[in-house]
Amino acid sequence: MMFTLSSEQTDFAAVLHDFLRAGKTDLASLGVDEVTDPVDLVVVFEEVGHHAVAGPLIESLAVVPALMGGVAAGAAAGATHSVAFPPLVPHAVEADRYFLIDGDTLHEATPTAELESVDPSRRLVDLSPGPIVATDVPAARAFDLGVLTCSAQLLGLGRAMLELTTTHAKTRAQFGKPIGQFQAVKHHLANVLIGLELARPLVFGAAVTMNSRDVSAAKVATSDAAWQAARIALQVHGAIGYTAEHELGRFLLQTRALRTAWGSPSMHRARVLEAL
Amino acid sequence: MMFTLSSEQTDFAAVLHDFLRAGKTDLASLGVDEVTDPVDLVVVFEEVGHHAVAGPLIESLAVVPALMGGVAAGAAAGATHSVAFPPLVPHAVEADRYFLIDGDTLHEATPTAELESVDPSRRLVDLSPGPIVATDVPAARAFDLGVLTCSAQLLGLGRAMLELTTTHAKTRAQFGKPIGQFQAVKHHLANVLIGLELARPLVFGAAVTMNSRDVSAAKVATSDAAWQAARIALQVHGAIGYTAEHELGRFLLQTRALRTAWGSPSMHRARVLEAL
Amino acid sequence: MDLSLDASTLTFQAEVRSWLATHVRPLSSMDTAAGFEEHRSWERQLASERLSVVSWPAAFGGRDASLLQWLVFEEEYHASGAPGRVSQNGIFLLAPTLFAHGTDEQRARILPSMARADVVWAQAWSEPEAGSDLASLRSTAVRCDGGWLLRGQKTWSSRAAFADRAFGLFRTGPGERHRGLTYLLFDLRAPGVTVRPIAQLDGEPGFAEVFLDDVFVPDHDVVGEVGDGWRVAMSTAGNERGLTLRSPGRFTAAASRLVELYRKNPDPALRDRVVDAWIGAQAYRLHTFGALAAPLSGPAASVTKVFWSELDVAIHETALDLLGEVAPGWRDGWLFSLSGPIYAGTNEIQRNVIAERLLGLPR
């Protein structure tokens, strides 16, 4: 047993962090599109969440590659993919090319209608199935990879909001002292840290076992921990956090959308219970 | 509309409070056994809870009288009655005489086995039905009166624990100041007050309408508010509150028992939803 | 105790219900220029039926309705799905202050135009360094011939992007913190005023920064005594936190919608949250009925402020958890609900008030 990241993995996370912090977006230039190991995918997606990167990354980097296996997707380099798994994932995030799963059959798909997510940065589409691309695809594993990477992204989002809020609490003063000196603020942030700290090992544990029960448990815990982080971040920031001018909103809205994406917490709790 | 207690009712509450505070127990001497109006019963049972009076009072003063109507119970003056409504109220609190409801039929009953409640001051018994006492009794209304008075008792218990804890927080010092000066303690107690303050009108509202939906809503809200009061009372008291020597324990254990007595919160939530 | 409505209240309720049933229509967001004017028209229509401020004296456009009737009006208003009130800040924050501390001249001049939405009012309390700690505000009003000159900056000024006038506190004297403040009214289009709309999470400018550079306020727009502004403002602050700004009708209507949503999307694991939302709204409604006989004190209003703001979040989050990220008809209300625990004094400040002033815990 060795339940910690290797130094290569922590180095890779640091490289991704610097890359995304610098505003760069071409993740393929770091070889991210060649990552297939679930633990490595978690490392990638925690940083994707940490920087609130938008777009169909879960689909393009984790789910569609798992569905296509060795088969080339046939898309131009850099093109984005998206996929729906009705009824659990009824819509797809806007992308260059769409797929749809029906049982173990993978279809091409075309977008029919646009839908509004609670997060305006997530453009959703309804899909209509087209020709069959492949049969007997590993749909269950691909779905679980979607859930897992979504959990990792939520973890990164939560961490980012905790960092933002801690910084704010140290610098914003009211009543003649930094608000981080008030015990109510301290306890709010301690609760956020506890939630994230205990959700994290569930995500890596799920990446190691890749069984549905563990993947669902990770999604439940990260959905709750990240959303708690968002609510408390907003509360501690106050009105400034409620503005579109402040970066918090981007994190908060994405967290709320991902909380119910790739299966709601309720559906995942049901899946955990079934497996016990 | 006049949704406040009359001065007679607030006076009666004050008399009951002084009576029970003085350690007296013969409530009949105050005419309490003649109270039948639901609002007046709530006034009585809030004080019963406020002093954590133990014993089959809900049964003797509210439920059995409603079941017997004008019919004399045939028990000696001062004797206590108890009643079970299986399956919702499967056991009875120990008393001098037992009844059992089957549909709208009222049976005499005999105790068969003793059971252990989470509250050792509540001695519970299993009952075996005996001869029929009456048919076509108002079982539904009697049950609702049990739920209503139980809610009132929980409200009084919660209020008592808030009072105990507020006093403790003002006097107990740590780190050179009263612990009530710490914001965490302030917010704990504010939450208790909010919970009780908003549960209270539900209890009186249910007493006015006496419909099942409102009675169940009152039980749900008081169960949660009083149990929150108990948990926070224990937390703020610390180890001293965990001893049998301190009076808090009596309130806490009775609250925990009444939380699931006369129907669990889950059962009452189901009843509210059905009625909406 | 009695929860029944008297005959005149029942008649009033029937009138309101029937009028709303035929007149309510969906409007655009009030946080856009066009939507703001749609809302102004809607409020004029309400005013023409004397339904915009039912509890005010008839002389100012009301009906002298009782508080109970006002609550009944609010229940009907929200149950009908009628739009949010663009005049809300004026009606629920400024008007009670004028009734309590204004002059007859001010009431006669200001209230009728407020009732008709001819003048829409914005609040101008907070400043960049004075949020929860409002008493640390720095904007000043300096004496000049016939009035005052305002200087400084206000922020989080709800409705200010499109409103006509505003009310707020300014330093007029040498005192510190709560002392030396004066309650003043000013024109948002007066020379020296710069309004910078601020986009909220939904992208629309629900509030604004207001920069004040020697903005003239005539003496007749001082409310209460010069230097007494803190007391004037706080004596009706309970109105924002408690009864008036967030009437129970808003939450009973939202909870009923949530129950309907649950019936269409049942998920037994979320049942308790749905039921608790309904129970919470009902608790707030009954609590308010109880307060009709004895109006809430300021600290008691803190109790209801924490309660309704958290109830509102719970209602909307439950809806989103039932629906998922595509939640038509719930998104705007959800975003608005998230601001509830922050505005009108954060819930952290309210809990301090409850603990110190209702329970007597040491400061």
Added chain:
Amino acid sequence: MDLSLDASTLTFQAEVRSWLATHVRPLSSMDTAAGFEEHRSWERQLASERLSVVSWPAAFGGRDASLLQWLVFEEEYHASGAPGRVSQNGIFLLAPTLFAHGTDEQRARILPSMARADVVWAQAWSEPEAGSDLASLRSTAVRCDGGWLLRGQKTWSSRAAFADRAFGLFRTGPGERHRGLTYLLFDLRAPGVTVRPIAQLDGEPGFAEVFLDDVFVPDHDVVGEVGDGWRVAMSTAGNERGLTLRSPGRFTAAASRLVELYRKNPDPALRDRVVDAWIGAQAYRLHTFGALAAPLSGPAASVTKVFWSELDVAIHETALDLLGEVAPGWRDGWLFSLSGPIYAGTNEIQRNVIAERLLGLPR
């Protein structure tokens, strides 16, 4: 990353599981005189298989087991329904301190008898005026010929009603608060010691007050340097809050029992609480595996202390909500769970520690 067990750990696991399956039996409460001795016998039986302190060196009665093996032992122990450990305070609080700060003589003298439960240890930290604020303690140790004389009063001393010896902090120097304290061991049956058992909510004396009136402690029962007691005690305080005292096996076992209970008493409205209990226990288990490579710092142990104590309450309250007030097999565990957020530093204090020392918020 890898969660698999190596061959020797699997062998050890199989041995432990098999031994427990044939030896575990229900015992009376350890908070009665008779139950205490039953527990002592049970621990002697464990010791005879070298299963009482598996991670200790063989010289002291252990097996030199790895931390992972210790965790595996704990999982098996709790899953088997084996009884609580009456030696717990000694093994998990005092022993780590002796390993870190004791002398060879102390380890050789104290640890083997602790492992065999020949000597059962109680903790004596708190005083009536020093609970959360432990540094305000007042009991003193005054220098005398060949040792120290203890005076004062300790309280909430777990197991002290029936235990043999105790460990605690005493003022030996002139410093204030954290300064001038010394870590001392004393005999609960020595002249000058009065133990007053205190009944807990369940009516049994799980803790006691200890009155000390010139109780002699020889020099060889000073742990660490004189005056350095705070550092000595705190350097292993994380053991109480974090890993050792509440191993994940306790919660994974309780959560599994809750899942079984739910299957027999299903209530869909409580499903999420049941599942969350299981997930929480699993989270703590995995978190602990992650800590094997890099042991938790003191403040990091505060994170797990808050988590496991609230998890334990949640597990037991959910069981009670499923069962109602007649909850055989759950009541004792429930009452015990309620003490979790209080002892070993209240969760309020832990949250302060987390905020200040892990997040760097100002004191």
